[in-house]
Amino acid sequence: xxxxxxxxxxxxxxxxxxxxxxxxxxxxxxxxxxxxxxxxxxxxxxxxxxxxxxxxxxxxxxxxxxxxxxxxxxxxxxxxxxxxxxxxxxxxxxxxxxxxxxxxxxxxxxxxxxxxxxxxxxxxxxxxxxxxxxxxxxxxxxxxxxxxxxxxxxxxxxxxxxxxxxxxxxxxxxxxxxxxxxxxxxxxxxxxxxxxxxxxxxxxxxxxxxxxxxxxxxxxxxxxxxxxxxxxxxxxxxxxxxxxxxxxxxxxxxxxxxxxxxxxxxxxxxxxxxxxxxxxxxxxxxxxxxxxxxxxxxxxxxxxxxx
Amino acid sequence: xxxxxxxxxxxxxxxxxxxxxxxxxxxxxxxxxxxxxxxxxxxxxxxxxxxxxxxxxxxxxxxxxxxxxxxxxxxxxxxxxxxxxxxxxxxxxxxxxxxxxxxxxxxxxxxxxxxxxxxxxxxxxxxxxxxxxxxxxxxxxxxxxxxxxxxxxxxxxxxxxxxxxxxxxxxxxxxxxxxxxxxxxxxxxxxxxxxxxxxxxxxxxxxxxxxxxxxxxxxxxxxxxxxxxxxxxxxxxxxxxxxxxxxxxxxxxxxxxxxxxxxxxxxxxxxxxxxxxxxxxxxxxxxxxxxxxxxxxxxxxxxxxxx
Numbered sequence: 001x002x003x004x005x006x007x008x009x010x011x012x013x014x015x016x017x018x019x020x021x022x023x024x025x026x027x028x029x030x031x032x033x034x035x036x037x038x039x040x041x042x043x044x045x046x047x048x049x050x051x052x053x054x055x056x057x058x059x060x061x062x063x064x065x066x067x068x069x070x071x072x073x074x075x076x077x078x079x080x081x082x083x084x085x086x087x088x089x090x091x092x093x094x095x096x097x098x099x100x101x102x103x104x105x106x107x108x109x110x111x112x113x114x115x116x117x118x119x120x121x122x123x124x125x126x127x128x129x130x131x132x133x134x135x136x137x138x139x140x141x142x143x144x145x146x147x148x149x150x151x152x153x154x155x156x157x158x159x160x161x162x163x164x165x166x167x168x169x170x171x172x173x174x175x176x177x178x179x180x181x182x183x184x185x186x187x188x189x190x191x192x193x194x195x196x197x198x199x200x201x202x203x204x205x206x207x208x209x210x211x212x213x214x215x216x217x218x219x220x221x222x223x224x225x226x227x228x229x230x231x232x233x234x235x236x237x238x239x240x241x242x243x244x245x246x247x248x249x250x251x252x253x254x255x256x257x258x259x260x261x262x263x264x265x266x267x268x269x270x271x272x273x274x275x276x277x278x279x280x281x282x283x284x285x286x287x288x289x290x291x292x293x294x295x296x297x298x299x300x301x302x303x304x305x306x307x
Numbered sequence: 308x309x310x311x312x313x314x315x316x317x318x319x320x321x322x323x324x325x326x327x328x329x330x331x332x333x334x335x336x337x338x339x340x341x342x343x344x345x346x347x348x349x350x351x352x353x354x355x356x357x358x359x360x361x362x363x364x365x366x367x368x369x370x371x372x373x374x375x376x377x378x379x380x381x382x383x384x385x386x387x388x389x390x391x392x393x394x395x396x397x398x399x400x401x402x403x404x405x406x407x408x409x410x411x412x413x414x415x416x417x418x419x420x421x422x423x424x425x426x427x428x429x430x431x432x433x434x435x436x437x438x439x440x441x442x443x444x445x446x447x448x449x450x451x452x453x454x455x456x457x458x459x460x461x462x463x464x465x466x467x468x469x470x471x472x473x474x475x476x477x478x479x480x481x482x483x484x485x486x487x488x489x490x491x492x493x494x495x496x497x498x499x500x501x502x503x504x505x506x507x508x509x510x511x512x513x514x515x516x517x518x519x520x521x522x523x524x525x526x527x528x529x530x531x532x533x534x535x536x537x538x539x540x541x542x543x544x545x546x547x548x549x550x551x552x553x554x555x556x557x558x559x560x561x562x563x564x565x566x567x568x569x570x571x572x573x574x575x576x577x578x579x580x581x582x583x584x585x586x587x588x589x590x591x592x593x594x595x596x597x598x599x600x601x602x603x604x605x606x607x608x609x610x611x612x613x614x
Contacts, residue, residue, distance in 0.1 A: 030399045031365040037395075054395040055362035058338040080398050080423065084391070088344075088361040091387050092337045114421070116387065 019044045019158070019305040021209060021230065023271060024059040026297040028236050029081055031055065032275040036299055037081045040211055040232060040271070042156055044138060046071035050154055050211045056085030057092055063300050068096060072133055074140060075106030076213025077151035083113070090116045105132050105142070107150040126152055129220075138206075143224040145215035148249045153213055155224055158206035158307050162197060169200035207305050210265070214272060216246065217255040225263040229305055233259055235270030235296065238277065239286045253283040257290035268294040269301070326351045326465070326612040328516060328537065330578060331366040333604040335543050336388055338362065339582040343606055344388045347518055347539060347578070349463055351445060353378035357461055357518045357539075363392030364399055370607050375403060379440055381447060382413030383520025384458035385420070397423045412439050412449070414457040433459055436527075445513075450531040452522035455556045460520055462531055465513035465614050469504060476507035514612050517572070521579060523553065524562040532570040536612055540566055542577030542603065545584065546593045560590040564597035575601040576608070 020043040027035030037053025041060070047070045049056070060067035067089065075083045086104070093102065098120050104110065108125040115121060126132055126142045133140040137159055142152040162183055173190040174182060182188045187196045207229040212221055214234050225231045236250035245252045251259075253270060260268035268291055273280050280296040287294035295301075327350040334342030344360025348367070354377045356363070367374035374396065382390045390413070400409065405427050411417065415432040422428060433439055433449045440447040444466055449459040469490055480497040481489060489495045494503045514536040519528055521541050532538045543557035552559045558566075560577060567575035575598055580587050587603040594601035602608075 030402060031368065031395075033365070033369050036365065054392070055365055058340070058343065058362055061338065062340050080394060084394055085361070087387060087391055088338075095337060 017044070017307055019207065019209070019307060021303040021305065022063050022065050023232075023269070023297040023299060023301040024049075024056055024063065024065070025051075025053050026271045026273055026299050026301070027053075028234075028272040028274050030275050032278075034278075034299065035273060035275065037085070038213070038272055039085065041065050041070075042209060044156075046135070048140070048156065049073045051076055051082045051213060052085040052089065053081050054084040054088075057089045059299065060089075063302075068093075068098075070102065071100075071135065072103040072105065072140070074132075074142075074154045074211075075104065075110060076145070076153065076211070077107055077147055077149045078109050078113070079149055079214070082213065083110075087116060090118050090121065093120070094118050103133065105140075107152060109150075141224070143220050145212055145221065146218045146249060147214045147216070151213055151215060153215065153221060153224065154211050155228070156209040156211075158208070160206045161204045162201035163204050164201045172200060174200060207307055209305065214250060216249045217251055217259055221259050222262045225259070225265055228263065228265045230267045230269060230303055231260050231263065231265040232269050232271050232297070234272035235283055235287065236272050236274050238283050253286040253294075253296075254290055257287035257294050260287075260294065261291045266293065267303075269297050269303070270294065271297040273297075324351070324614055326514065326516070326614060328610040328612065329370050329372050330539075330576070330604040330606060330608040331356075331363055331370065331372070332358075332360050333578045333580055333606050333608070334360075335541075335579040335581050337582050339585075341585075341606065342580060342582065344392070345520070345579055346392065348372050348377075349516060351463075353442070355447070355463065356380045358383055358389045358520060359392040359396065360388050361391040361395075364396045366606065367396075370609075375400070375405075377409065378407075378442065379410040379412065379447070381439075381449075381461045381518075382411065382417060383452070383460065383518070384414055384454055384456045385416050386456055386521070389520065390417075390420070394423060397425050397428065400427070401425050410440065412447075414459060416457075448531070450527050452519055452528065453525045453556060454521045454523070458520055458522060460522065460528060460531065461518050462535070463516040463518075465515070467513045468511045469508035470511050471508045479507060481507060514614055516612065521557060523556045524558055524566055528566050529569045532566070532572055535570065535572045537574045537576060537610055538567050538570065538572040539576050539578050539604070541579035542590055542594065543579050543581050545590050560593040560601075560603075561597055564594040564601050567594075567598040567601065573600065574610075576604050576610070577601065578604040580604075 024039035025036035038051040039056040040050045042048045104123045111123050111125050129143045131141045141155045145151045145153045210225040210228045211232040233256040235253045235256045237245040237252045239252045239254045284296040331346035332343035345358040346363040347357045349355045411430045418430050418432050436450045438448045448462045452458045452460045517532040517535045518539045540563040542560045542563045544552040544559045546559045546561045591603040
């Protein structure tokens with residue numbers, strides 16, 4: 001790549017590090033012909049999977065996400081429809097003679113599940129809010145959600161960046177390696193003068209993808225999704241079934257949209273759609289009435305995010 | 308139904324008791340976009356399932372087989388790709404508040420699998436060749452096959468019937484209830500004369516469906532499939548991979564066809580196709596070269612059998 005003209009190289013880098021999200025299963029509890037059980041994956045160098053319902057490995061093949069390069073799986077809660085697919089996926093990776101570690105995160109209790117015996121498997125129970133995983137310049141954090149089983153949502157976050165005002169920075173004497181130094185240390189001293197990073201650069205927040213898993217409306221989601229690029233919020237029910245949503249600790253379309261509005265996210269994607277809704281258009285309309293940039297996921301829905 | 312004219316009623320009965328077989332998964336070990344993991348079901352009043360790989364419940368929905376009326380599941384061997392789908396199916400039946408018993412058969416060890424807890428579940432380890440299940444005028448028998456794990460094939464058999472030579476029978480004095488009596492007892496006494504069933508009726512063998520599951524070529528299959536209506540024999544490999552088939556205790560297309568030829572079955576359907584064969588036409592040709600009435604199953608292949 002280094003022998004390419006600089007502009008071409010820059011563009012290539014830009015596109016290869018684009019973040020590609022694929023909804024592998026947009027359904028809930030019981031699959032339907034149209035919607036498989038919950039799963040979503042993020043391709044960013046490696047593949048990162050959130051929930052892994054029965055049949056996920058086949059969905060991965062169908063939507064060409066490159067399942068062999070899965071690095072980590074994040075399970076929101078220990079209901080079978082959210083993790084059964086791991087058994088088949090692990091078996092397949094064993095047949096492929098996988099050597100690289102596969103990290104699995106989920107609420108406490110996940111370490112007691114008898115997954116197929118595999119040397120590469122590393123199971124990490126998640127106990128509290130906070131960062132659980134980080135690699136290649138991104139992090140995944142967990143946050144408690146409100147469901148009938150102990151449950152966590154996850155935030156896939158790219159780091160904040162600084163956009164330099166190059167003219168100003170150079171004018172103040174910041175040249176060559178000083179650009180790296182000021183980013184690392186937050187300031188540099190040139191002669192007797194200390195220049196703070198904020199004086200010559202503007203902070204650009206890293207993109208963030210939030211996936212709730214099953215939850216009723218929760219202030220924690222608003223907090224952790226604040227300003228997120230995409231919020232995948234469960235939307236099990238239409239507004240008409242609010243009572244049932246409350247009883248089963250799920251959310252309606254309107255409630256999910258209200259969370260998105262409060263968090264000021266850029267985009268809401270509803271998932272975990274109950275199989276009772278053969279047509280999810282009414283749910284989409286109900287969400288849009290509260291938060292216009294709402295949509296209901298389908299199996300195979302892809303979203304590209306430029307870091 | 309009883310108020311229908313007799314001829315219409317007879318026809319109705321004939322069609323409603325037609326036996327419908329659906330291949331739910333024609334693949335092996337790892338699913339592909341085209342082929343799901345092994346499963347096949349027989350609709351004959353209730354639904355009877357043979358093997359139940361990951362994703363089977365969704366295949367049942369896709370091919371409209373009426374999964375809610377499943378009565379029994381027969382697992383050939385305890386490799387995960389042949390039974391993982393039971394976990395999801397049982398969970399779904401629980402959500403549907405199933406009360407009726409669901410019988411599950413499989414090699415010893417199946418009783419130790421921690422399926423989701425369900426009051427309706429009855430797990431029966433199969434220990435030897437012979438009848439394991441019978442209901443509504445059919446039986447299911449198990450027979451040992453040859454695979455790397457203890458394995459059984461299954462025979463779904465309708466009972467033999469007697470086709471009367473009515474003119475002859477009536478001429479010999481068999482009238483009214485004597486028809487039932489001679490079928491039940493094999494003979495009747497009229498005056499001093501004993502008439503044997505064979506004298507007035509011809510035996511018509513009941514239709515038989517044989518499903519091998521994973522196996523290398525075995526004389527037991529020939530014996531149990533002798534004259535069968537349809538033989539579903541595994542056909543993991545093409546003839547070129549005979550050595551690999553032997554090592555992994557599977558069969559090639561040619562070997563499966565040779566078994567069909569020796570057993571003199573009416574029809575061979577190859578299943579358990581390795582995902583390496585994107586195009587299974589060569590396997591079909593190899594089988595047909597040995598046994599012309601051969602075909603390779605696809606997901607969704609349906610076969611109707613008139614009892």
